[in-house]
Amino acid sequence: MLIRLLIAFDALVAAGIAFFFFWGVSDGTVSSFNIALWLALLGGAALSLVGGIIAYKNDNRVLAILLLLILALPGLAFALFALFIIIAQPRWN
Numbered sequence: 001m002l003i004r005l006l007i008a009f010d011a012l013v014a015a016g017i018a019f020f021f022f023w024g025v026s027d028g029t030v031s032s033f034n035i036a037l038w039l040a041l042l043g044g045a046a047l048s049l050v051g052g053i054i055a056y057k058n059d060n061r062v063l064a065i066l067l068l069l070i071l072a073l074p075g076l077a078f079a080l081f082a083l084f085i086i087i088a089q090p091r092w093n
Helices: 002-027 035-057 061-088
Strands: none
Touching (some): 002 035, 002 061, 035 061
């Protein structure tokens, strides 16, 4: 159950990364200057997600959880931060 939840959450995080990549390509902010950083980010997200799925299919649950947590922990931290900003409505001045 935990691994399937992590896979679903990692897929959402990877989809978010891909969304911002394609948005940056369309408006020109992803250029030859920073394409290496974007490709590393996309590759790392794909490696974590696909590696976790492959480890889960090979009945290596500990490795699958560790690989999936690489992408899930920063995604969860960002989700909690965004939720806090929405609830607290801080003054930024």
